[in-house]
Amino acid sequence: MNAKTMIAVLTTGDGRTELGRIAVPRPGPKQVLIKVVVAAQNPTDWKTTMNFKQWGNVVGCDFAGIVVELGQEVDEEFIQPGHRVASFVHGAVDLNGSFAEYLVSPAHLLIKIPDHLSFENAAQVPIASLTACQCLFKSLSLPVPLEKTDQHTDSTTIGDILIWGGNTSVGRIAIQLAKMSGVKRIVSTSSPENFEALKKLGVTQVFDYRDHKAGQKINSYTGGKLRIAMDCIGEGTTPFQVSEALSAGGGTISVLNPYLSRKNGVETIHSLGYTLLGQAFEFPCVYEPRSGELEFGTKMTRMVSGLLVEKRLRLSPVRIIPRGLAGVVEGFDIMKRGKANHEKIVYRIADTPPVTSGPDLYF
Ligand SMILES: NC(=O)c1ccc[n+]([C@@H]2O[C@H](COP(=O)([O-])OP(=O)(O)OC[C@H]3O[C@@H](n4cnc5c(N)ncnc54)[C@H](OP(=O)(O)O)[C@@H]3O)[C@@H](O)[C@H]2O)c1
Structure with missing residues (x-):
């Protein structure tokens, strides 16, 4: 590993970002140094940049790249330099952060990328799939796909689930995982x-989330018996709409953005x-x-790796932003304006032009 410094997208401390050069990180115990090939964008990237106002932090969570070096205590049976992997930080x-040429990642959350999958497609998987796993298999206790267990022998007993915001990155993967888990009917919402x-x-039936009666319509469609839901939005009117869809006796909503329901008998669990x-x-x-959290993460990572090997996850089309990390301002703007639709925004690190200005930190 020769490079001592690298290009990275850095926070400016006032809600913006700029390209700069910083030292390449070193892997600590149970960590792995990764050369990032493609970084994928999530709403949290611009939200954290806006709301955590510190200067000089590296932006970006999802990545796909190549293992360069192992830290101490990393299981060499499982991961080695040269492996193609995806995960998030x-x-x-x-x-x-992942909007950089290198990063360090905990070894236990590395998804191995099968040969048939490109870095561009693999980069969109980690946050969306592992968060969906938390919601479905932890918060809502659905059976884990590919896992043989006596706990849920009759999968048809899991009747209906509502996945509100099915066209989100997390929602699209959650729908597929819920189906593999054995849920009988999946109800969702999106634009028509x-x-x-x-x-x-x-999905069995989809409703338009802009219809103010969507919650009531889902309640009728499910015969007033819906007990479990996953809210992939959790903002604006959705806390009310999702609660409205649940049975009169309430139920459980797994939420990505935290809120409390005003409806009696409704519990929300934030992941x-x-x-x-x-x-x-x-x-x-x-x-x-x-x-238990680390063990759960490891188990879900292995499960998702298995689904990728078996080509059982349908991934979203990617939108490659020109000029690599120099395009992050444009990528943030597209996402903030809600113009990404079902495309996952990704950056190829090698497309980034040389950095001639911006901060030069730590050396
Ligand atoms: N807690 C966590 O760890 C975690 C992890 C990941 C994401 N999140 C949060 O979860 C949310 C979703 O993230 P994401 O990356 O999955 O989303 P995304 O891919 O950016 O979702 C965009 C889609 O959301 C849909 N949408 C917008 N408003 C909606 C509404 N009121 N009801 C239903 N659908 C709506 C739109 O679908 P149409 O195109 O059909 O209109 C849009 O295409 C964000 O707030 C994000 O910050 C949290």
Whole structure:
């Protein structure tokens, strides 16, 4: 490993980003140094940049790349230099992010990329799939696909689930996982032009989320018996709409953005992908590692790797932003304006032009 410095997208501390050069990170125990090939964008990238106002942090979470070096205590049976891997880090809160030439990643969350899958397609998988796993298999206790267990022998007993916001990155993968898990009927919401695409992923019935009666209509469609839901939006009117869809006796909503329901008998359970990294953090909330979280992350990572090998996950089309990391301002703008539709925004690191200005940090 010869490079000592690298190009990275850095926070400016006032909600913006700029390209700069910083030192290449070193892998600590149980960590792996990765050369990032493609980084994928998620809403959290611009939201954290906007709301965690620190200068000089590296932006970006999702990545696909090549293992360069192993830290101490990494299982060499499982991972070796040269392997193609994908995962995510907690971007924009410190000096480690995926919008950079290199990053360090905890070894336990590395998804191995099968030969048939491109870096561009693989980069979109980690946050969306592992967060969907938290919601479905932890918060809602659905049976884990590919896992043989006595716990849920009769899969048909899992009747209906509502996945609100089926056309989100997390929603599209959650729909497929819920179907593999054995759920009988998956109800969802999207814009009308995406109804057919969601049905192809496994949704039974889709409703337009802009219809203010969508919650009531889902309640009728499910015969007033809906008990479990996953809310992939959790903002604006959705907390009310999702609660309205549930049975009169209430139920459980797994949420990506935290809220409390005003409806009697409705429990909301918030999942946060970052907890799977097994590290403490202070943004977007204060978190200390909990027992079992790292093991759950490892188990879900292996399961997702298996689904990719078997080509069982349908991925979204990608939108490659020109000029690599120099295009992040444009990519943020597209996402903030809601113009990404079902395309996943990705950056090829090698497309980034040489950096001639911007901060030169730490050396
Ligand atoms: N807690 C966590 O760890 C975690 C992890 C990942 C994401 N998140 C959060 O979860 C949310 C979704 O993230 P994402 O990356 O999956 O989303 P995304 O891919 O950016 O989702 C975009 C899609 O959302 C749909 N949408 C917008 N408003 C909607 C509404 N009111 N009801 C239903 N669908 C709506 C639109 O579908 P149409 O095109 O059909 O209109 C749009 O195409 C974000 O707030 C993100 O910050 C949290």
